[in-house]
Every structure is written in C-alpha cells, then in structure tokens.
Amino acid sequence: MKSIKSIILAGGSGTRLWPLSREMYPKQFLKFGERSLFQNTVLRCLEISKIEEIFVVTNEAQKFFVMGQIKEIGHEIPPENILIEPEGRNTLPAILFGMKEIERKFGKSTVGVFSSDHVLDKAAMQTISSAEELVSASLVTFGVVPTFPNTGYGYVKPAEPLGPGYRVSGFREKPDEETAKKYIEEGCLWNSGMFLFDTDLFFEEVRTHAPGVLACFEQFENIAGIYENVEKISVDYGIMEKSDRVAVVRLDHQWSDLGNFSAIYDEFEKDRDENVVHGCDPFLLNSTGNLVHSKSGKIVSLIDVNDLVVVDTPDALLVCPKESSQKVKEIVTELKNRDDERAYIGQKVYRPWGSYSLLENSPGHKIKNIAVLPEHKLSLQMHYHRSEHWVVVKGMACVEVNGDKFFLRPGESTFIRAGEKHRLSNPGKLPLEIIEVQLGELVDEGDIVRFDDVYGRE
Template identity: 35%
Template sequence: MSEASTAIHPVILCGGTGTRLWPASRESMPKQFARLVDATHSTFQASLARVSDASVFAKPTVIASAEARFIVAEQCAQTGVAADLLLEPQGRDSAAAVAVAAVHAAAIDPQAVVLIMAADHVVPDAKAFVGAVAAAAAGARAGFTMTLGIEPTRPATDYGYIRRGEAIPDAAGACRVARFVEKPDRPGAESLIAEGALWNSGYFLFRADVMLGELEAYAPDVLAAARAAHDAAARDLDFIRLDAEAFAQAPKISIDYAVMERTERAGVLPVSFAWSDVGTWDAVWQALEHDGAGNAVRGRVALIETSNSLVHSHGEGLTAVVGLEDVVVVSTPDAVLVASKARSGQVKELVNSLRASGEPEADAHLRMYRPWGWYQRIDIGERFQVKRIQVVPGGRLSLQKHYHRAEHWVVVRGTAEVTVDERVVLVHENEAIYLPIGSMHRLTNPGKIPLELIEVQVGSYTGEDDIIRVEDIYGR
C-alpha cells in the first residue's frame, strides 16, 4: 500500500438547515455553524479540529451549499485548518455528496481511505474519536464500508440502530452489519438494546475505489451525476463549484438507502465515547452540563423553581423562567420558542407553518452574515431603516447603487474607506458620510481591526433587492 493510502481523508458534510433547532438555527445560519453547545466554537469547527492531526489525517474536504460558502471559509480560517471546499449547487441528499467525495479522493489516490462525517455532531472526547476512526480504517482497507456504532446509553427513538453480525478478520472488534434498523418506538428501542444493537452514528469509512464500485453496482445514476459534476467543476476564489446541470441529475437519495442497506460488505466498529447529533432541543439539553435541578442554561438567564429544562438566551436580553419543568425556552432578538422538551422535535412542523404563512423569521436572522462581515437591523419603519454593520479587516462591499433610498453612515469603530462616485475618502470614528440616492458607492475596511458603523437608510423603499451591484470581489 502506498504511503498516501495510509492517511485518512476526512470529508465533512455541511448540508441541512437544522430546522428542529429554530429559532437559533435558520437557513441564514444553520445549526452546524452556530454555537449551541460550545460557547467558543461551532460543531463544524469542532469537527475540523477533530481531524486536524496531520499524522493521521490528510487535508480535509468540506462539502457545503453554495449559500453557506463564506460562513464555511470564515470558520475554517478561524480554526486554522485548510480544506478543499466543494460547493453543491443544490441539495441532493447524502448519496450524491458521498459519491462526489469518493470521486474527489480517488483523483488523489484510488485506494485512499475516506472518512465521511457530519458537521453537526458533538463528540467531547476527540482522542477517543480519532482512535476509533484509526481502528475502523483497518476494516475499510480490507474492503469493507465501515461505520461507527455507538453503544446506546438510553432507549433513544430518534436514532437508527445497527444489528451486529459476525466478526471481521484482522479488524479488532469490528463486525459485519447484520441489519440496519429504522428509528424504533420506545419498546422497539429497548428490545434492540437488549440484543446488543448499536446506534447508527452516520460516520462511514471506505476505500475510494470500493465506494465507487458499490455506487456503480447499486446507484449508477448517482455516480454518473457526481462524476460529471466533479469533472466539470469550476474554480471560484477558494471554492470548487460542482457543475449545476450535471449535479441536478443525481437522484435524491441517502447513502444509507442507496448503498449501506444493500451492500454485503458493510461493517461496524462498536464505540462507547459520548456522542450526539444534537438534532432537537432535547438533544442539546442532554449534551450540556446541568445544574442541581437538572437545568441547562446559556446566556443571560434567571430561574426560579424550574427543573430539568433548557433555557437558551441569545443576545443581550435577559430570559427569566418561573415554575416550569421539562421545558425548552429559546429566546433570540426577534423570536421566542417555548416547548415541552418531550415534543421539541415538532419544532420542524412549526417552522413549516411559519414558512407557509410568509413569516420572515422562519429562515432569516436579524443578523445576516456576508463574506465581508455582517449586518443587523436595529429598527425599521415607514421610509427608514437602521442597521448596525461590521466589516472584517480587508473586507470590501460591492460597488453598488440604490434607486429608492439614500444612506447615512456613522463610523463608531475603526476607519472606513468610502467610494462615492469619483471620490475616495477616509471616514474615522465619530465621523459620518452621506450617500445620495443613485450615487455609486463602496465601503472597505483598510485597517487591522473590525470596522463598525451605523447605517441609516431613508427613502421610499429599503428592501435588500434595491441593490444594484456593479462590481463584487466575491462573485455574487
């Protein structure tokens, strides 16, 4: 086996919007990029950190939606981990993403061992995770498609299960998969645990050439679309854009249904480290530390006679709860969720209802992230809107104009380089500049610290679609 084949090639899948974790998780900032469990890092950043040991892992590959590309790039930079960033033009479920990952890895080394991992999992013991991956890689090198099976700690009904089969030779502790079992009811979960079944973690390890062969046998349409999309991919800044027309031809199917439940060479390695896919607020409560009354809290929170509850307070506001038990309370600057912990999975139904009625809070946060930084609405009314804007060092907004509004910018921190038609001026702290309707303008942060300013828009229309971009370094 070549030296290149000994390194494990991690692939982090960043799709999904985490609807069940609304209002903290929305399309504008999905749960894998939010800090729901760790106060300093997102689960995506924690996933990157777990595969950063160059003695075990090759350069990671991240597969994300085109809409999330700048969030992904910024969080990679914050973590200090360089990665290949592949962009899906649309979501086609996990089989297409895994097929792209196999094609991409095979171009480097046909026998590369690929690790597929989700961006939203919580694994506190990174050392145990790396050890389990290294052990499972032995089965992958022997030609099996391996998964990590978590030893259950409770009769969970929100996870799939794996029944174990006979042992795999030369892969210590690993077994063949006898059967994958869909999410059971509670009695079914208790029965599965009694017979030694494992939670299906969703981690997969395989040789690139083996997975290509499996896809050719069981999902040839998925493989053909993935190959065509990868072969016709285009470079865009630091990203690799998969070809949209080719990728759209991939059937929308999970890798579990497409391959894992059909192959005869599925293997599982039982592991016992703590793990959660934090798919619901109840799962977030379980992943966090609890006080003496069983409560898990984040942010500014005050509790009286409250127990076994999760209270998340986002932003500067105070969230107070009195006399409740087994509840979830999540407050954000523009939306508040109150639900029983046991029924927190129904938040997805709530979000679908909000979308159907056209509520903007269903998908968009008040703070909207952009490749140059972020903006947050402070106030809005008839003929005006006020925003707080932060631009990262070196960040540059597009050269643009508006047909329906004028803007006033007041710098509160840093220095702004402002283009207004033919003029370029520096605006310092506690200084302001006026941008008339129709003027061609651009904002740049030439400094070493974040630039913060207050923008006051005045006009007959202040929507985001009144932006006419003439030039944009981010290719939007």
C-alpha cells in the same frame, strides 16, 4: 495516523434548532462554548488528516462560514477543497462529490465521512483510524453504544466479528420507545452517520446499487449539470442498506447529533435543579429540568414549570415542552410558506466581510449596525429603491461613491442616494463599525445590484 482523507458534510438547513439556527446560519456554526460544532469537527479530522486532505461539502450561502471558521482556529484550507453543491440532494450525491474530488487529487484513498454538527470525543478518532484495515473489503460505518432507548436515531445490528468490527446484519429505522428498548436488548447500536470508505470499493458499490447516481457524475462535465439530474437519495438508502459488504465498528464514546433542543439539554451541564442555562441571568423558582437560552440581556424568570425549552433571541421566542422540541421544524416550514425572512436569517447576519445586526425595521426604513473585518470590503453595489446614511462608530472607513474615494473617522458620516454606485471597505488593522440607516420604498436584501465582489458572489 494521518493517512486518511476526510469529508465533512456541512450543508445543514438550520430548521431543527430554530430560532438559534436559521437557514443562513445552521447549527454547525453555532457556538455553545469556545468553538462551534463545525470547528470541533475540523479539529477532530486533523487527528487523522492534514488540512489539505480535508474536504468540506457545503453550499454557496455557507461557503464563507466554512472559510472564516477554519481561519479562526488557525488553519487555512485550500479553496478548491470547499465543494459547493448547487442544491442539497441528500448525502449520497454529497459524499460522491467529495470522493470524486479526493480520487482526482490523491488517487486511491481511504476516506472518513463526518457530519459537521455532531458532538464526539476526540478520542474516538483513534477507533475510527483503527478501522482502516477493514475498508478494502467492507464499507465501514460506526455504531455508537446506546445509553438509553433513543427514538430519534436509526439503529445498526451487528453480526459476527470482523477484525476490529462486525459484519452488519441489518439497519433499523427510527423506532418508538418500546421498539428502541428491544433493539438495545438485541445489541443494536445507534447509527452515527459516520463512515470510512476505500474509494475503489465505494465507487464499485455505488455502481452496483445506485448506478443512476454515479452515471450523473460521469455523464455531465460540470457540477451544475450533475445536480440538475442526480437523484435525491441518502447514502444509507442508496448503498449501505443494500450492500452485503458492510461492517460496523463500535464507538463507546460520547456522541450526539444534537438533533433537537432535548438533545442539547441532555448534552450540557446542569445546575442543582437539573436546569441548563445559557447566556442569561435566570430566576428559576420551583422549576426543574428546563433548558433556557437567551442573549437579549433580559432577566428570564420561570415559576413552577418543569421540562420546558425557552429560547429567546432578538426577533423570536420559542417556548415548548422538551418532548415536543422536534416539532420546531414545522414552525420553520410555516414561516417559509409565509415568505417570512426570519426562517432564513436572524437579527445578526454573517457575511464574508464581517456581519451586521438589525437594530430597527419598518416597511420604509431599516437601521443596521455593520461590522467590517480589517482589510475586508463589501461589494461595489447599487440600490434602486433606497438611500443609505452611514455614520462611523469605530475604526476608519474607506467609502467609494461613483468612482470617488474618501475616508471617514468616528463620528463622521455620508449620505448615498438611490442609484449611486458605492462601496464600503475597512483599510485598517482594527475592526470597522458603522450605523447604516436605509430609507426608501424597498429596504430588503433583494434590492442589491453587485458590479464587483472580491468574494465571487453573483
């Protein structure tokens, strides 16, 4: 079964599930159970591909989430298989980027394309694999059998049978509810955004229907030059809706793109009052059909309310009707217009060396709890506008200041003045935890000058 190469698209912006997800921590890396959506996607791809045949298209900010979460499930992806887009240009350039790399490394191939943030039964991979017989003559997409008239998905209309699938007679945009009912009566399927392509046929159809996009990949030698010039265009609009060589294969399996909180409510287990509760001790009196998510340690109480979304994080609270949850992205847009960092990061921020949690913040000071993974280190850096006081809570810290190295044990501390080159590392086998107090005129992430970084960050 493992003859298919896989591309995982993992460059989400984190806007639709704010405040759970942020631009620096999009929904594919969220864990609603033991594993994240991205990790489950990788495990599904391993049903049809070897780990060295899986390629992940992402961005610089999320590269280390990709590497870390794959390691967490016991696998090591080749670094060259993590493809970094300089900026998001929609799905056609992202897929073309992956297809070019697969052809360069493996030659002519059959390639599955998957979003990193979908819920899908692993059993569906058998159906996806069986569609391989179609790819020499057709671009293959997968249509999910609808369970209700969803207005958040596009639709695919199948025509006459074609091997294990059907010829596609047309694509439909996201409809209103009445139109969605009509589409289902016509036998239309939800457009899943998953594909199976033969590299030769894919490049041929891109050259026919989106020649400018392919020309950018052939004209410019480096990815920065390509992305400066390539059109921002989806694979559906670029080739799938224009080609007359498209087939759809039915997926009668559990599937969701978890596009908003209403979709999360639909997907997860409910209590006897049809409430979905994550991470908190709730008191819900005469309240039904609600989604409640909180990890703040608070008691969450709802009285006489129905069909609400309540999401409580340390730095943001969201309350809205489930039916309005798709409007969350408007809040994120406004936060970005205000240059509010809460659109980009939460109280807990993940880095390739570990993570930090913001405990307290003001214009002149910031307090963090910093966790450094075993045998990892921060960059050698300097700050112009702030000093830092470090206190070790757990583990052994190796501290470098202006070229001098020393060790700190639990309860010991050091003070680093503004302008001093410094680095924190964890040489041990156990996690390192410190409390960092920043003091100065400027205490934001912009006041970092890096001199050396083992993770290749600028």
